[in-house]
Amino acid sequence: MRRKRVCFVGYGSTEYSRKSEEPQLGHYATAIRAALNQTGLKKKDIHGLSITTQASPDTAPHVAEQLGFELDWVLNADYGGAGGVGAVRRAADAIECGHLDVALLVGGNSFDRSVAHQRPLEYQRGNFVDVYGYGGPNSLMALIQRLHMENFGTTLEQIGKIAVAQRFSAMNNPQALFREPMTMQDYLNSRMISDPIRLFDCVMPCSGAECLVLASEEKARQITDKLVYLVTDAEKVHYQVADMLPEKTTFGMKLVGEKIFSEVKRESIDLFEIYDDYPIAVMIQIEDFGYCKKGDGGKFVDTHDLTYNGDFPVNTGGGELSVGQAGLAGGFLHVVEALRQLRGEADGHQAKKAERALVTGIGWLNYGRNLGTTVALVMERRK
Amino acid sequence: MAEARAPQKSLPKINPVDRPFWEGAAKNKFLLQKCKSCGKVQFFPRVACVDCFGELDWIEAKGTGKIHTFTLVRVPRNPAFKDEVPIYYINVILDEGVIIESRLLGENKEKVKLGDRVKVRYEQTHNPEIKLPCFELAD
Numbered sequence: 175m176r177r178k179r180v181c182f183v184g185y186g187s188t189e190y191s192r193k194s195e196e197p198q199l200g201h202y203a204t205a206i207r208a209a210l211n212q213t214g215l216k217k218k219d220i221h222g223l224s225i226t227t228q229a230s231p232d233t234a235p236h237v238a239e240q241l242g243f244e245l246d247w248v249l250n251a252d253y254g255g256a257g258g259v260g261a262v263r264r265a266a267d268a269i270e271c272g273h274l275d276v277a278l279l280v281g282g283n284s285f286d287r288s289v290a291h292q293r294p295l296e297y298q299r300g301n302f303v304d305v306y307g308y309g310g311p312n313s314l315m316a317l318i319q320r321l322h323m324e325n326f327g328t329t330l331e332q333i334g335k336i337a338v339a340q341r342f343s344a345m346n347n348p349q350a351l352f353r354e355p356m357t358m359q360d361y362l363n364s365r366m367i368s369d370p371i372r373l374f375d376c377v378m379p380c381s382g383a384e385c386l387v388l389a390s391e392e393k394a395r396q397i398t399d400k401l402v403y404l405v406t407d408a409e410k411v412h413y414q415v416a417d418m419l420p421e422k423t424t425f426g427m428k429l430v431g432e433k434i435f436s437e438v439k440r441e442s443i444d445l446f447e448i449y450d451d452y453p454i455a456v457m458i459q460i461e462d463f464g465y466c467k468k469g470d471g472g473k474f475v476d477t478h479d480l481t482y483n484g485d486f487p488v489n490t491g492g493g494e495l496s497v498g499q500a501g502l503a504g505g506f507l508h509v510v511e512a513l514r515q516l517r518g519e520a521d522g523h524q525a526k527k528a529e530r531a532l533v534t535g536i537g538w539l540n541y542g543r544n545l546g547t548t549v550a551l552v553m554e555r556r557k
Numbered sequence: 558m559a560e561a562r563a564p565q566k567s568l569p570k571i572n573p574v575d576r577p578f579w580e581g582a583a584k585n586k587f588l589l590q591k592c593k594s595c596g597k598v599q600f601f602p603r604v605a606c607v608d609c610f611g612e613l614d615w616i617e618a619k620g621t622g623k624i625h626t627f628t629l630v631r632v633p634r635n636p637a638f639k640d641e642v643p644i645y646y647i648n649v650i651l652d653e654g655v656i657i658e659s660r661l662l663g664e665n666k667e668k669v670k671l672g673d674r675v676k677v678r679y680e681q682t683h684n685p686e687i688k689l690p691c692f693e694l695a696d
Contacts (some may be wrong), residue, residue, distance in 0.1 A: 208562040274574065298601045300570060301575060302569070302601050302658060303658050305566075305567045305569055305634065306644070306658070306691070307566070308630070308634060308658075309633055309634055309644075312632070313628050317626045317628055318647055319625045324671050366629075366631055371628070416607045419650065419654060419655075420656075420657060422626070541601055542658060
């Protein structure tokens with residue numbers, strides 16, 4: 175669906191850290207404070223709040239009460255890595271319906287085990303996966319990567335190029351936990367975790383939070399002169415759910431992409447902020463979006479420069495692979511980075527042309543298939 | 558001070574929906590759900606047909622199939638498995654046409670490749686009433 179009058183007006187991020195004494199709510203507060211400072215909005219101007227977290231007591235009403243928000247709209251946007259873009263869609267609906275003029279969307283996690291209350295594994299993963307000694311999401315994505323490599327001849331160097339390019343972009347991003355250069359040899363030599371997934375295919379769990387502010391166009395004009403519009407957005411939940419022999423190397427993003435590109439031209443995108451829990455997931459999404467044929471993702475990355483100043487800039491701040499994954503803040507990182515770029519505020523890693531960005535979220539690695547939640551949006555800067 | 562308890566291997570928390578499956582496995586039978594309306598066979602166990610929402614029966618599978626994909630787990634999520642790494646974690650396409658996530662066992666598992674034929678093998682767990690259906694390469 176094409177959006178008409180919803181804008182991104184601000185953002186806020188915390189520092190990311192491996193070990194943090196800060197409780198979860200403290201990370202939220204820091205990210206929210208940064209967003210309020212940037213927009214000049216006061217807490218009482220916020221009538222809508224969305225929370226995305228893995229820490230189960232931190233449902234949205236609980237967080238609203240703790241942080242003192244009186245609201246007309248509250249949302250627990252709990253869709254795994256699709257939580258960021260998913261929250262944007264729902265807030266945009268509420269704004270277009272007139273329920274709200276401003277919404278604050280927050281995602282984050284604290285990996286301090288004394289405060290984090292991880293939710294139990296969902297039923298089928300507990301009873302039919304965990305019992306075999308699997309290695310978490312790393313193993314489930316490894317099953318997909320092996321098929322891509324065997325069926326299409328994709329090489330480790332092609333997959334690794336995504337991680338290496340993103341690291342290059344992260345080197346001048348002060349938020350990134352990993353800023354030292356990474357070579358292809360570093361990638362190839364990194365420790366095997368769940369063959370063929372290596373250490374440098376995996377994100378670093380960390381603590382932190384991200385906040386986004388959405389507003390109606392009318393309200394946005396009062397807040398900022400850097401108008402960034404939500405253009406269109408789409409999602410697919412549980413693609414192929416009734417297919418007992420699903421196509422494991424195609425995500426629901428294929429159908430999401432068809433909807434997105436019925437509204438905007440595929441060739442008109444400047445920036446690709448693609449959810450990157452693993453490099454292979456980025457490659458598969460590039461294929462699903464039709465930038466190349468299914469299976470040709472390896473050849474595609476061979477012939478494109480994926481760094482922030484390249485011809486096909488992917489994850490211009492380094493993505494989750496180099497910045498770190500603060501739990502479900504991971505799904506917000508890509509939206510915030512796109513917003514920074516479109517506002518011209520990505521100091522040190524600003525892309526040359528940044529008018530229109532494609533942003534995705536994926537989540538819910540599931541039994542026998544691939545991703546349960548796939549969602550994407552296009553946002554653009556307008557004068 | 559109490560001694561730290563050694564980690565235990567994960568066991569299924571059997572519920573009314575999947576109890577027939579686990580009772581079958583305890584008797585060396587691999588049970589799948591089949592829809593009474595449309596005939597679709599499905600796994601994992603659910604409360605209704607994932608396709609047409611019909612009611613379900615249980616059927617016995619042959620317990621044979623082929624390797625769809627696999628990974629060698631070096632870092633198991635549950636540390637109780639760490640002495641057994643690498644764990645050959647597999648997706649099998651059963652001959653009945655459903656994907657099963659499981660584990661490959663047997664002396665010759667290092668030779669595994671995509672498409673290899675496999676057959677089920679029931680492993681006793683530390684709970685005497687629960688067996689886990691695993692697989693080994695068929696000759």
